Amino acid sequence: MPITTDGKSTLENILEGCRNGNSKSQELLYKQFYGFAMGVCVRYTRTREEAVEVLNDGFLKVFTNAGKIDLNKSFKSWLRRVMVNTALDYYRQHSKHYFHSDLQIAENLNTDTSGPIDEINHEQLVALIQNLSPAYRMVFNLFVIDGYSHDEIGEMLGISVGTSKSNLARARLNLREMLNKL
Structure with a gap:
C-alpha cells in the first residue's frame, strides 16, 4: 500500500x-x-x-x-x-430450494468442459466444484479450501461431524467421477 x-x-x-x-x-x-x-x-x-x-x-x-x-x-x-x-x-x-435441484444435479454430473485431465485449468475446476450439490460444495470449500475443521463446519452448517465427513467424502468421490469423465 x-x-x-x-x-x-x-x-x-x-x-x-x-x-x-x-x-x-x-x-x-x-x-x-x-x-x-x-x-x-x-x-x-x-x-x-x-x-x-x-x-x-x-x-x-x-x-x-x-x-x-x-x-x-x-x-x-x-x-x-x-x-x-x-x-x-x-x-x-x-437450502430448501436447493433440495429439489440436487436431484437433477445428481442425474446430470456432466460438465461443459473438455480436454485431457492434465490440461484442466482453474475455471474448469471451479465449474466442477460448482456442479457439486450445495451441501457437498459447502463442506468441500470449507474443509479443503478454507481449512475449517469438521467440528467447525458442523457448527457453522448445523450438521453433525459425521455428516460433514460424509459430505466431504461424497464431494471428493463426485469430483473424481467428473474428472474421469473429462
Missing part, C-alpha cells in the same frame, strides 16, 4: 472513511477487493448471479461493521470470513 503524508496506508485511510460512512471510501474499498471477494463467493454459490448477491450482501456487512475492523490483523482474512459467513447465511436461507 502506498503511504500518505500522515504515515497511514491507503487501506487505513479507506477503512477510516468507511467507518465515517463516506460513500467514496466504500466505493474504493469495493473496487479494490471486488476480485478477491468475488472469488470467495463464487466458490460457495451455484451461479454468478448468486455470487454477486452474496458479494453485495457481504460488502454491506463490511460497511456496517467497519468500526469493528482490527487494523493490526489482516483485512483480507477478515473480509474472507465475512464473505464465507454471508455465503453460508445465503445457503441456509435458500
Whole structure:
C-alpha cells in the first residue's frame, strides 16, 4: 500500500472513511477487493448471479461493521470470513430450494468442459466444484479450501461431524467421477 503524508496506508485511510460512512471510501474499498471477494463467493454459490448477491450482501456487512475492523490483523482474512459467513447465511436461507435441484444435479454430473485431465485449468475446476450439490460444495470449500475443521463446519452448517465427513467424502468421490469423465 502506498503511504500518505500522515504515515497511514491507503487501506487505513479507506477503512477510516468507511467507518465515517463516506460513500467514496466504500466505493474504493469495493473496487479494490471486488476480485478477491468475488472469488470467495463464487466458490460457495451455484451461479454468478448468486455470487454477486452474496458479494453485495457481504460488502454491506463490511460497511456496517467497519468500526469493528482490527487494523493490526489482516483485512483480507477478515473480509474472507465475512464473505464465507454471508455465503453460508445465503445457503441456509435458500437450502430448501436447493433440495429439489440436487436431484437433477445428481442425474446430470456432466460438465461443459473438455480436454485431457492434465490440461484442466482453474475455471474448469471451479465449474466442477460448482456442479457439486450445495451441501457437498459447502463442506468441500470449507474443509479443503478454507481449512475449517469438521467440528467447525458442523457448527457453522448445523450438521453433525459425521455428516460433514460424509459430505466431504461424497464431494471428493463426485469430483473424481467428473474428472474421469473429462
